[in-house]
Amino acid sequence: AARSIRAGLHEDIDRALDAGSGGAWALIGMAFLAVAREGLESVFFLLAIFQQSPGPAVxxxxxxxxxxxxxIGFGIYYGGVRINLRHFFHWTGLFILVVAAGLLSSVLRNLHEAGIWNLLQDPAYDLTEVLPLSSLPGTVLSGMFGYHDAPAIGEVLIWALYLIVTLTLFFRPQAAKTPKAVPVAGK
Known part of the structure; x- marks a missing residue:
């Protein structure tokens, strides 16, 4: 799949560059604006941090x-040629599924805090003594995966159900694709 995506992208880019209808300028402009936007966001974010921090640590x-x-960017750029894209997308897909499960459980927590969802709100377990949310690992896990040190039963259930369904679909065997018959030109 990665090879066909790459080939398709290369064909589309070559077509845009060869068309002579301004496709090359549109492609260059789009890349420029995307990078400029990200750069400006970083500058504004860092400027706010620099202005609000009392000392040099932040x-x-x-x-x-x-x-x-x-x-890391240079490492990805120079090492990216050697990466097996199939494995890379497999593992990043799994990572995204776990992140999405955490987001879903956070949505349920936010709905409860807003007074919209009040079912299954008894605590499922309490890890406050083992891995508190205020600790560095707890904060990182919370930001990445929606970790909560004392989640409600509903949060744990929706997290587990989401992962069961999505991982089942993710790992199901793919049907073998049969190549389409290509007509042979007669003599």
């Missing part, structure tokens, strides 16, 4: 984060 941490992301 700005230095932000600059270290930028440097680290540049190193």
């Amino acid at each position: 700005p230095l941490s932000a600059l270290a984060g930028i440097a680290l992301s540049a190193v």
